[in-house]
Amino acid sequence: MTAKAPITQDVLTIPRKLPEGPVNLVGLTRDGLRDALLSVGTPEKQAKMRVGQIWQWIYHWGVRDFSDMTNLSKEYRALLAEHFVIALPEIVSKQVSADGTRKYLVRIAGGHEVETVYIPEADRGTLCISSQVGCTLTCSFCHTGTQKLVRNLTAGEIVGQVMLARDDLGEWPEPGAPKDETRLLSNIVLMGMGEPLYNFESVRDAMKIAMDGEGIALSRRRITLSTSGVVPEIARCAEEIGCLMAVSFHATTDEVRDKLVPINKRWNIKALLDALREYPRLSNSERITFEYVMLKGVNDSDADARRLVKLIAGIPAKINLIPFNEWPGAPYERSDWERIEAFADIVYKAGYASPIRTPRGEDIMAACGQLKSATERARKSRAEIAAEAGL
Numbered sequence: 132m133t134a135k136a137p138i139t140q141d142v143l144t145i146p147r148k149l150p151e152g153p154v155n156l157v158g159l160t161r162d163g164l165r166d167a168l169l170s171v172g173t174p175e176k177q178a179k180m181r182v183g184q185i186w187q188w189i190y191h192w193g194v195r196d197f198s199d200m201t202n203l204s205k206e207y208r209a210l211l212a213e214h215f216v217i218a219l220p221e222i223v224s225k226q227v228s229a230d231g232t233r234k235y236l237v238r239i240a241g242g243h244e245v246e247t248v249y250i251p252e253a254d255r256g257t258l259c260i261s262s263q264v265g266c267t268l269t270c271s272f273c274h275t276g277t278q279k280l281v282r283n284l285t286a287g288e289i290v291g292q293v294m295l296a297r298d299d300l301g302e303w304p305e306p307g308a309p310k311d312e313t314r315l316l317s318n319i320v321l322m323g324m325g326e327p328l329y330n331f332e333s334v335r336d337a338m339k340i341a342m343d344g345e346g347i348a349l350s351r352r353r354i355t356l357s358t359s360g361v362v363p364e365i366a367r368c369a370e371e372i373g374c375l376m377a378v379s380f381h382a383t384t385d386e387v388r389d390k391l392v393p394i395n396k397r398w399n400i401k402a403l404l405d406a407l408r409e410y411p412r413l414s415n416s417e418r419i420t421f422e423y424v425m426l427k428g429v430n431d432s433d434a435d436a437r438r439l440v441k442l443i444a445g446i447p448a449k450i451n452l453i454p455f456n457e458w459p460g461a462p463y464e465r466s467d468w469e470r471i472e473a474f475a476d477i478v479y480k481a482g483y484a485s486p487i488r489t490p491r492g493e494d495i496m497a498a499c500g501q502l503k504s505a506t507e508r509a510r511k512s513r514a515e516i517a518a519e520a521g522l
Contacts, residue, residue, distance in 0.1 A: 265324065321338075436478055
């Protein structure tokens with residue numbers, strides 16, 4: 132019996148070959164960095180030490196210039212500068228919401244753009260990062276899903292979003308300064324543009340870098356990956372990443388979920404829940420987060436709430452209720468606040484935490500389900516204008 136091939140998408144998801152030139156060290160695993168250093172003549176017996184030194188300079192100190200790596204000889208620094216770069220995606224623009232949320236429009240290789248959002252709260256600072264340019268899932272309530280999939284991000288482009296946010300927040304430590312454990316960027320959620328489990332290897336490598344104790348050093352319990360339900364990759368995520376898991380659930384019947392989250396037609400609610408029941412054991416995580424967007428007259432009835440708690444019975448879980456973040460042309464409306472509270476009360480009385488997520492960054496289109504690059508929005512607007520003019 133042949134082994135099953137990994138979940139993949141069409142050729143458009145494959146990152147385009149980058150121009151020949153210096154290799155970017157950002158995004159390489161420790162093994163990848165070691166191979167790169169050996170390829171330019173680093174002695175085998177020095178390779179492990181050099182990897183550790185360079186890793187700390189890049190991911191602990193946030194250094195971008197080899198000449199600043201003062202525990203390396205000048206000759207070795209020159210060798211590194213000849214063959215390698217330390218490059219991040221480019222911040223094209225930054226918007227700051229009235230509530231302090233920051234949304235970055237980020238340009239990656241090939242001129243493509245994604246969006247990254249930083250959400251400050253009293254007890255944490257959460258960075259919502261993207262894993263694909265666009266999205267293939269076309270969830271009907273999600274603005275990002277109206278943008279066509281272009282390609283997967285590389286590991287460097289994914290962890291690069293974390294690094295550029297730390298740049299903007301001024302959070303890299305200063306040599307010689309007293310150690311400060313305060314974290315402005317304390318949590319990562321893979322809830323931006325794209326389906327993370329359709330770009331598994333790059334997401335895994337980027338999160339391994341973010342979790343490495345000699346660099347950015349975020350606990351795996353501070354990282355949450357959100358999937359719409361790519362069932363075959365869920366166990367792999369538990370074993371190879373081990374972060375917390377969130378699932379975009381949003382409906383309690385296959386009929387409704389098929390419309391809201393079309394991937395349900397491939398892996399239905401039962402298949403998804405069967406995979407999720409195993410996740411806490413495989414990953415040693417406490418519980419699964421079920422994300423549930425509240426859509427007026429669609430999925431917000433008392434009957435839906437009762438079905439929801441029955442479906443997830445036996446799964447360590449919390450349920451995030453998300454008031455729908457409306458966007459221009461959206462086919463749905465936000466549930467009334469009284470309806471959301473009544474739904475939450477049924478879930479809470481069944482023994483599940485059911486926080487109602489406070490919409491953040493709505494004034495800059497940074498709220499959940501609203502991410503879509505400014506370039507893509509502008510392009511669509513021009514096309515609509517041309518169509519209306521009969522051009």
